[in-house]
Amino acid sequence: MPNITIHLDEDTHRLAKVYAAQSKTSLSKLFRNHIRQLAGSANDSRKRLIFDSYCSGSISRSEAMNELGLRSIETFYATLIEAGFDLPRQTRKDALETGNAAVKFIEESNRE
Amino acid sequence: MSKSCKLVIMDAAPLIKLAVVRRLDLLFSFGLTVFIPDEVLFEAIEKQSWMDGIGPTPDKVYMKEWVEVHKETKQVICRETFIGSSAKESRESGRLTAKNYPDNLGELSADSVFLERANLGFGNAPAVLMLDDYEATDMFKSKRADVYFFTTYSFLLQLEKSRLVDSAEAIWSDILLELPTASKMQDPDLTGPLRAGTIVEFRP
Numbered sequence: 001m002p003n004i005t006i007h008l009d010e011d012t013h014r015l016a017k018v019y020a021a022q023s024k025t026s027l028s029k030l031f032r033n034h035i036r037q038l039a040g041s042a043n044d045s046r047k048r049l050i051f052d053s054y055c056s057g058s059i060s061r062s063e064a065m066n067e068l069g070l071r072s073i074e075t076f077y078a079t080l081i082e083a084g085f086d087l088p089r090q091t092r093k094d095a096l097e098t099g100n101a102a103v104k105f106i107e108e109s110n111r112e
Numbered sequence: 113m114s115k116s117c118k119l120v121i122m123d124a125a126p127l128i129k130l131a132v133v134r135r136l137d138l139l140f141s142f143g144l145t146v147f148i149p150d151e152v153l154f155e156a157i158e159k160q161s162w163m164d165g166i167g168p169t170p171d172k173v174y175m176k177e178w179v180e181v182h183k184e185t186k187q188v189i190c191r192e193t194f195i196g197s198s199a200k201e202s203r204e205s206g207r208l209t210a211k212n213y214p215d216n217l218g219e220l221s222a223d224s225v226f227l228e229r230a231n232l233g234f235g236n237a238p239a240v241l242m243l244d245d246y247e248a249t250d251m252f253k254s255k256r257a258d259v260y261f262f263t264t265y266s267f268l269l270q271l272e273k274s275r276l277v278d279s280a281e282a283i284w285s286d287i288l289l290e291l292p293t294a295s296k297m298q299d300p301d302l303t304g305p306l307r308a309g310t311i312v313e314f315r316p
Contacts (some may be wrong), residue, residue: 077295
Protein backbone atom coordinates (compact mmCIF):
# COMPACT_ATOMS: atom_id res chain seq x y z
CA MET A 1 0.00 0.00 0.00
CA PRO A 2 1.51 3.36 -1.00
CA ASN A 3 2.36 5.88 1.74
CA ILE A 4 1.60 9.56 1.46
CA THR A 5 2.51 12.53 3.65
CA ILE A 6 -0.17 15.08 4.51
CA HIS A 7 0.60 18.41 6.09
CA LEU A 8 -2.02 19.54 8.62
CA ASP A 9 -2.16 22.50 10.94
CA GLU A 10 -2.12 21.59 14.64
CA ASP A 11 -5.84 22.19 15.22
CA THR A 12 -6.90 20.00 12.30
CA HIS A 13 -4.43 17.31 13.38
CA ARG A 14 -5.87 17.34 16.92
CA LEU A 15 -9.45 17.24 15.61
CA ALA A 16 -8.62 14.30 13.35
CA LYS A 17 -6.96 12.35 16.17
CA VAL A 18 -9.87 12.94 18.55
CA TYR A 19 -12.42 12.00 15.92
CA ALA A 20 -10.46 8.86 14.98
CA ALA A 21 -10.23 7.84 18.64
CA GLN A 22 -13.95 8.42 19.21
CA SER A 23 -14.74 6.44 16.07
CA LYS A 24 -12.34 3.68 17.12
CA THR A 25 -10.43 3.90 13.87
CA SER A 26 -7.03 5.04 12.69
CA LEU A 27 -6.18 8.29 10.93
CA SER A 28 -5.27 6.28 7.81
CA LYS A 29 -8.63 4.47 7.75
CA LEU A 30 -10.47 7.70 8.45
CA PHE A 31 -8.75 9.46 5.56
CA ARG A 32 -9.20 6.45 3.22
CA ASN A 33 -12.96 6.16 3.92
CA HIS A 34 -13.49 9.90 3.58
CA ILE A 35 -11.77 9.99 0.17
CA ARG A 36 -13.85 6.99 -0.98
CA GLN A 37 -17.07 8.67 0.15
CA LEU A 38 -16.15 11.94 -1.54
CA ALA A 39 -15.19 10.22 -4.80
CA GLY A 40 -18.28 8.01 -4.78
CA SER A 41 -20.54 10.93 -4.10
CA ALA A 42 -18.88 13.00 -6.84
CA ASN A 43 -19.25 10.07 -9.25
CA ASP A 44 -22.96 9.71 -8.41
CA SER A 45 -23.52 13.44 -8.81
CA ARG A 46 -21.71 13.43 -12.15
CA LYS A 47 -23.76 10.44 -13.32
CA ARG A 48 -27.02 12.14 -12.34
CA LEU A 49 -25.97 15.33 -14.09
CA ILE A 50 -25.28 13.39 -17.31
CA PHE A 51 -28.63 11.55 -17.07
CA ASP A 52 -30.41 14.85 -16.40
CA SER A 53 -28.76 16.36 -19.47
CA TYR A 54 -29.74 13.36 -21.59
CA CYS A 55 -33.34 13.25 -20.34
CA SER A 56 -33.80 16.98 -20.86
CA GLY A 57 -32.46 16.73 -24.42
CA SER A 58 -29.26 18.73 -23.84
CA ILE A 59 -27.01 15.86 -24.91
CA SER A 60 -27.58 12.86 -27.18
CA ARG A 61 -27.58 9.21 -26.14
CA SER A 62 -24.15 8.75 -27.77
CA GLU A 63 -22.74 11.73 -25.88
CA ALA A 64 -24.17 10.47 -22.59
CA MET A 65 -22.78 6.99 -23.22
CA ASN A 66 -19.35 8.43 -24.01
CA GLU A 67 -19.36 10.57 -20.87
CA LEU A 68 -20.23 7.55 -18.74
CA GLY A 69 -17.86 5.19 -20.55
CA LEU A 70 -20.74 2.84 -21.43
CA ARG A 71 -20.47 1.04 -24.72
CA SER A 72 -23.83 -0.65 -25.26
CA ILE A 73 -27.30 0.87 -25.43
CA GLU A 74 -28.62 -1.90 -23.19
CA THR A 75 -26.17 -1.15 -20.37
CA PHE A 76 -26.85 2.56 -20.75
CA TYR A 77 -30.63 2.06 -20.44
CA ALA A 78 -30.19 -0.30 -17.50
CA THR A 79 -27.96 2.19 -15.67
CA LEU A 80 -30.37 5.04 -16.41
CA ILE A 81 -33.40 3.13 -15.12
CA GLU A 82 -31.55 1.83 -12.05
CA ALA A 83 -30.62 5.43 -11.20
CA GLY A 84 -34.35 6.18 -11.02
CA PHE A 85 -34.83 7.88 -14.38
CA ASP A 86 -37.56 7.16 -16.94
CA LEU A 87 -36.56 6.62 -20.57
CA PRO A 88 -37.03 9.94 -22.35
CA ARG A 89 -40.06 10.06 -24.60
CA GLN A 90 -42.43 12.51 -26.23
CA THR A 91 -45.32 13.88 -24.22
CA ARG A 92 -48.51 11.87 -24.71
CA LYS A 93 -50.00 14.74 -26.75
CA ASP A 94 -46.96 15.00 -29.06
CA ALA A 95 -46.70 11.21 -29.36
CA LEU A 96 -50.37 10.95 -30.35
CA GLU A 97 -49.92 13.71 -32.90
CA THR A 98 -46.84 12.02 -34.37
CA GLY A 99 -48.54 8.62 -34.49
CA ASN A 100 -51.81 9.96 -35.91
CA ALA A 101 -49.95 11.50 -38.86
CA ALA A 102 -48.02 8.27 -39.49
CA VAL A 103 -51.15 6.08 -39.35
CA LYS A 104 -53.03 8.44 -41.67
CA PHE A 105 -50.13 8.24 -44.13
CA ILE A 106 -50.10 4.42 -43.94
CA GLU A 107 -53.86 4.23 -44.51
CA GLU A 108 -53.64 6.57 -47.50
CA SER A 109 -50.69 4.60 -48.91
CA ASN A 110 -52.54 1.31 -48.57
CA ARG A 111 -55.60 2.71 -50.39
CA GLU A 112 -53.51 3.76 -53.44
CA MET B 113 -40.57 -6.01 -54.14
CA SER B 114 -44.01 -5.13 -52.82
CA LYS B 115 -45.07 -1.49 -52.83
CA SER B 116 -46.74 -1.91 -49.43
CA CYS B 117 -45.78 0.61 -46.79
CA LYS B 118 -42.42 -0.10 -45.16
CA LEU B 119 -41.57 0.54 -41.56
CA VAL B 120 -37.89 1.45 -41.69
CA ILE B 121 -36.16 0.92 -38.36
CA MET B 122 -33.73 3.82 -38.07
CA ASP B 123 -32.31 3.01 -34.63
CA ALA B 124 -31.73 -0.14 -32.59
CA ALA B 125 -33.54 1.25 -29.54
CA PRO B 126 -37.15 0.42 -30.61
CA LEU B 127 -36.12 -3.18 -31.38
CA ILE B 128 -34.28 -3.47 -28.06
CA LYS B 129 -37.28 -2.12 -26.13
CA LEU B 130 -39.87 -4.33 -27.80
CA ALA B 131 -37.64 -7.42 -27.63
CA VAL B 132 -37.27 -7.29 -23.84
CA VAL B 133 -41.04 -7.61 -23.51
CA ARG B 134 -41.25 -10.13 -26.40
CA ARG B 135 -43.56 -7.86 -28.41
CA LEU B 136 -41.70 -7.52 -31.72
CA ASP B 137 -44.75 -8.90 -33.56
CA LEU B 138 -46.49 -5.60 -32.84
CA LEU B 139 -44.34 -4.07 -35.59
CA PHE B 140 -46.48 -5.88 -38.18
CA SER B 141 -49.59 -4.01 -37.04
CA PHE B 142 -51.16 -1.73 -39.64
CA GLY B 143 -49.99 -4.18 -42.38
CA LEU B 144 -46.42 -2.90 -42.37
CA THR B 145 -43.38 -4.66 -43.81
CA VAL B 146 -40.42 -4.15 -41.48
CA PHE B 147 -37.20 -3.01 -43.08
CA ILE B 148 -34.06 -3.24 -40.93
CA PRO B 149 -30.73 -1.87 -42.20
CA ASP B 150 -27.83 -4.24 -41.52
CA GLU B 151 -25.92 -2.07 -39.05
CA VAL B 152 -29.09 -1.30 -37.07
CA LEU B 153 -29.70 -5.04 -36.80
CA PHE B 154 -26.10 -5.58 -35.68
CA GLU B 155 -26.57 -2.93 -33.00
CA ALA B 156 -29.84 -4.46 -31.85
CA ILE B 157 -28.72 -8.09 -31.73
CA GLU B 158 -24.95 -8.45 -31.61
CA LYS B 159 -23.33 -5.22 -30.50
CA GLN B 160 -23.81 -5.64 -26.76
CA SER B 161 -22.26 -9.08 -26.83
CA TRP B 162 -19.43 -7.93 -29.09
CA MET B 163 -18.73 -4.78 -27.04
CA ASP B 164 -19.05 -6.22 -23.55
CA GLY B 165 -17.68 -9.69 -24.38
CA ILE B 166 -20.66 -11.49 -22.90
CA GLY B 167 -22.91 -14.23 -24.24
CA PRO B 168 -26.25 -13.32 -25.83
CA THR B 169 -29.08 -12.48 -23.48
CA PRO B 170 -32.44 -14.29 -23.95
CA ASP B 171 -34.02 -11.21 -25.55
CA LYS B 172 -31.28 -11.24 -28.21
CA VAL B 173 -31.87 -14.92 -28.91
CA TYR B 174 -35.60 -14.16 -29.26
CA MET B 175 -34.89 -11.20 -31.57
CA LYS B 176 -32.54 -13.22 -33.77
CA GLU B 177 -35.09 -16.02 -34.12
CA TRP B 178 -37.88 -13.49 -34.80
CA VAL B 179 -35.85 -11.88 -37.59
CA GLU B 180 -34.94 -15.24 -39.16
CA VAL B 181 -38.52 -16.54 -39.08
CA HIS B 182 -40.02 -13.40 -40.56
CA LYS B 183 -37.32 -13.00 -43.19
CA GLU B 184 -38.65 -16.27 -44.60
CA THR B 185 -42.19 -14.86 -44.81
CA LYS B 186 -40.85 -11.55 -46.25
CA GLN B 187 -42.44 -9.61 -43.39
CA VAL B 188 -38.94 -8.57 -42.37
CA ILE B 189 -36.41 -7.37 -44.90
CA CYS B 190 -32.74 -7.02 -43.96
CA ARG B 191 -30.39 -5.60 -46.55
CA GLU B 192 -26.73 -4.76 -46.64
CA THR B 193 -25.86 -1.09 -46.84
CA PHE B 194 -22.51 0.34 -47.84
CA ILE B 195 -21.94 1.57 -44.28
CA GLY B 196 -23.01 -1.72 -42.73
CA SER B 197 -20.96 -3.95 -45.00
CA SER B 198 -17.87 -1.73 -44.56
CA ALA B 199 -18.30 -1.86 -40.78
CA LYS B 200 -18.75 -5.63 -40.86
CA GLU B 201 -15.58 -6.06 -42.92
CA SER B 202 -13.67 -3.78 -40.53
CA ARG B 203 -14.93 -5.74 -37.49
CA GLU B 204 -13.95 -9.04 -39.02
CA SER B 205 -10.49 -7.80 -39.99
CA GLY B 206 -9.98 -6.35 -36.51
CA ARG B 207 -9.63 -2.75 -37.70
CA LEU B 208 -12.84 -1.85 -35.90
CA THR B 209 -12.82 -2.81 -32.25
CA ALA B 210 -15.04 -2.19 -29.25
CA LYS B 211 -12.73 0.69 -28.30
CA ASN B 212 -12.79 2.61 -31.58
CA TYR B 213 -16.33 1.78 -32.69
CA PRO B 214 -18.12 4.97 -33.88
CA ASP B 215 -21.39 5.59 -32.04
CA ASN B 216 -23.38 6.68 -35.05
CA LEU B 217 -22.80 3.80 -37.47
CA GLY B 218 -26.37 2.50 -37.08
CA GLU B 219 -27.81 5.91 -37.86
CA LEU B 220 -25.48 6.35 -40.85
CA SER B 221 -26.50 2.94 -42.12
CA ALA B 222 -30.18 3.85 -41.79
CA ASP B 223 -29.55 7.12 -43.61
CA SER B 224 -27.81 5.26 -46.41
CA VAL B 225 -30.95 3.14 -46.84
CA PHE B 226 -32.58 6.25 -48.28
CA LEU B 227 -29.67 7.11 -50.51
CA GLU B 228 -29.65 3.54 -51.83
CA ARG B 229 -33.41 2.99 -51.76
CA ALA B 230 -33.81 2.62 -55.52
CA ASN B 231 -31.17 -0.15 -55.54
CA LEU B 232 -32.84 -1.74 -52.54
CA GLY B 233 -36.11 -1.99 -54.46
CA PHE B 234 -38.40 0.45 -52.70
CA GLY B 235 -37.54 3.72 -54.38
CA ASN B 236 -41.22 4.57 -54.91
CA ALA B 237 -42.77 2.67 -52.03
CA PRO B 238 -44.11 4.67 -49.10
CA ALA B 239 -42.16 4.39 -45.87
CA VAL B 240 -42.64 5.37 -42.26
CA LEU B 241 -39.58 5.68 -40.06
CA MET B 242 -39.19 4.27 -36.58
CA LEU B 243 -36.91 6.34 -34.37
CA ASP B 244 -35.55 6.31 -30.88
CA ASP B 245 -37.96 8.05 -28.51
CA TYR B 246 -35.31 10.58 -27.50
CA GLU B 247 -34.39 11.46 -31.09
CA ALA B 248 -38.02 11.99 -32.07
CA THR B 249 -38.60 14.25 -29.11
CA ASP B 250 -35.80 16.40 -30.46
CA MET B 251 -37.14 16.22 -34.02
CA PHE B 252 -40.59 17.17 -32.88
CA LYS B 253 -39.31 20.13 -30.89
CA SER B 254 -37.34 21.46 -33.83
CA LYS B 255 -40.39 21.02 -36.10
CA ARG B 256 -38.53 18.77 -38.48
CA ALA B 257 -41.70 16.74 -38.75
CA ASP B 258 -41.59 16.69 -42.55
CA VAL B 259 -41.35 12.91 -42.50
CA TYR B 260 -43.78 10.39 -41.08
CA PHE B 261 -42.37 8.52 -38.15
CA PHE B 262 -43.17 6.50 -35.09
CA THR B 263 -41.35 6.26 -31.83
CA THR B 264 -41.79 3.21 -29.64
CA TYR B 265 -44.14 5.21 -27.41
CA SER B 266 -46.15 6.85 -30.18
CA PHE B 267 -46.45 3.45 -31.88
CA LEU B 268 -47.76 1.87 -28.67
CA LEU B 269 -50.29 4.68 -28.29
CA GLN B 270 -51.59 4.07 -31.83
CA LEU B 271 -51.90 0.36 -31.09
CA GLU B 272 -53.91 1.21 -27.99
CA LYS B 273 -56.07 3.62 -29.98
CA SER B 274 -56.72 0.87 -32.56
CA ARG B 275 -57.47 -1.56 -29.71
CA LEU B 276 -54.59 -3.81 -30.76
CA VAL B 277 -53.14 -3.62 -27.24
CA ASP B 278 -54.91 -2.95 -23.95
CA SER B 279 -52.57 -0.31 -22.61
CA ALA B 280 -49.56 1.49 -24.07
CA GLU B 281 -48.52 2.60 -20.58
CA ALA B 282 -48.56 -0.98 -19.29
CA ILE B 283 -46.21 -2.10 -22.08
CA TRP B 284 -43.97 0.94 -21.47
CA SER B 285 -43.84 0.06 -17.77
CA ASP B 286 -42.95 -3.54 -18.64
CA ILE B 287 -40.11 -2.25 -20.84
CA LEU B 288 -38.78 -0.16 -17.92
CA LEU B 289 -39.07 -3.17 -15.66
CA GLU B 290 -37.40 -5.63 -18.01
CA LEU B 291 -34.57 -3.56 -19.52
CA PRO B 292 -32.26 -3.55 -16.47
CA THR B 293 -32.53 -7.29 -15.87
CA ALA B 294 -32.59 -8.34 -19.52
CA SER B 295 -29.20 -6.77 -20.15
CA LYS B 296 -27.61 -8.86 -17.42
CA MET B 297 -29.10 -12.30 -18.11
CA GLN B 298 -27.01 -14.44 -20.39
CA ASP B 299 -28.68 -17.34 -22.14
CA PRO B 300 -27.50 -20.42 -20.23
CA ASP B 301 -27.25 -22.44 -23.45
CA LEU B 302 -25.06 -19.91 -25.20
CA THR B 303 -22.01 -18.99 -23.18
CA GLY B 304 -18.94 -17.04 -24.22
CA PRO B 305 -18.71 -13.88 -26.28
CA LEU B 306 -20.25 -13.81 -29.70
CA ARG B 307 -18.11 -13.02 -32.67
CA ALA B 308 -19.46 -10.40 -35.01
CA GLY B 309 -21.35 -11.93 -37.88
CA THR B 310 -22.05 -15.23 -36.17
CA ILE B 311 -25.69 -14.58 -35.31
CA VAL B 312 -27.22 -13.10 -38.40
CA GLU B 313 -26.18 -13.57 -41.96
CA PHE B 314 -27.39 -10.92 -44.32
CA ARG B 315 -28.33 -11.98 -47.80
CA PRO B 316 -28.46 -8.99 -50.15
